[in-house]
Amino acid sequence: MASVMFRRFASADLPTEPPDVVHLIGEAAYLSTWQVLRLCRRHWPDVPTTLYAAQNVVTRFPVPFPMLEQAAYRSVRMALPITPQARDVLYAKGFRGASTIVPLGVDARIFRPPTRTDRDGRFTVGFVGRLEAHKGILDLLRAAELVDCDVLLVGEGSLTAEIDLAAARRPGRVRRHGWVTHDRLPALIGAMSALVLPSVEVVQRNVLPWVGIPLREQFGRVLVEAMACAVPVVGSDVGEIPHVVGDAGLIFPAGNVTALAERLTRLRDEPGLSDRLAARGMRRVETEFTWERVADRLYDIWHGLATARTAATAGLPVAGTPAATRGKVSA
Structure with missing residues (x-):
């Protein structure tokens, strides 16, 4: 995965209107992460970026991946590790920004207690x-x-x-x-x-x-x-x-x-x-793992970042924004 890159001229597919937030689903050392952050700096320099993180082992990668990793740490506004260990790895490897744990989820409409089981009394x-x-x-x-x-x-x-x-x-x-x-x-x-x-x-x-x-x-x-x-x-x-x-x-x-x-x-x-x-x-x-809980948590994070950006652009103090005001998100 670290070696995957987007095709040439991928920037032609970018929307003409800037999104409120860009979320990267990929580790900091990925070439694709570096590409997206470069596109953001070039086309949307004021748009906040957030980064998914799942690495739970401090791994030292060969060149050039450590340089890409540190560049990503400097660029993203907030990291969204899926577990406490993933968050600890981020900071151990040099990330100094804000972070919030957002776990993976489950579709509780599909995964639910069965109305009947086929256990036939056997363990x-x-x-x-x-x-x-x-x-x-x-x-x-x-x-x-x-x-x-x-x-x-x-x-x-x-x-x-x-x-x-x-x-x-x-x-x-x-x-x-x-x-x-x-x-x-x-x-x-x-x-x-x-x-x-x-x-x-x-x-x-x-x-x-x-x-x-x-x-x-x-x-x-x-x-x-x-x-x-x-x-x-x-x-x-x-x-x-x-x-x-x-x-x-x-x-x-x-x-x-x-x-x-x-x-x-x-x-x-x-x-x-x-x-x-x-x-x-x-x-x-x-309480923790339904996709609804995860979505609520992500929305609160992204909405807060978008609101802060809007206020900063207008030179206004950051204030609360109605939760119903949904922003555009690029992933």
Whole structure:
């Protein structure tokens, strides 16, 4: 993504009327971010800019990316990190501007408690995502075998063959489902007694062989989707998982199969625990993670920036503006 650029003469597609705010959905070190900020300075120098940020590891990139990153930090009016760790990384890498945390969201009209479930009384742990080693899939399979519970995996990836072997070893107890559309996913999540995100940290070397980039879970949106479906969640202590889970689930040390099995056993056997966590998860989604909440937060931020710009241009003190006065936003 850092190497992606807009085509030549992209400025010809810019609207003739300046927007009130320009929001960049891309990290500070991206070439495309540098391009957009350059266009803003050239065509709309007074328009405030905001920047999405999800990086939760302090990574030192090879030249020229650090220069692009610092240029972006100097240019944007406000950063909008999705988690506290992402905000900490911004400041650790040299950002000195204002920031506000705006999380990722979930469509609560689609992800909601099912009217009926297909659990048939059996305790089933589930996973949704890429079936790769850094997602902790093999740890989940081993823990489920220790607990003697069913497993439902939704997704595709390089571990498909190993999952099929586990399914053959435990006939009828391990099921794998391919990718599905968002409207079909809630039914699969609703068939789970608990959703598990057992991610582990890995080091990726896909930029330069001698540059190791630690990869940690940047958010874990499937956790929010499960909470919206009233399904309790269990996650490892990697990256942003503990922040997203909050008090609505159980956390275990990444890679510790015994600890994961203990958390699953508690969920299955401790009276009332599953229901309490499910209720907390739904409250957490309602107050923090619905797209309506996210949209309200973004509107307040962008409207405030646009109002301050208008007042400054007119030489007036900044005053409140009716919330119904919606501004134009370019993303």
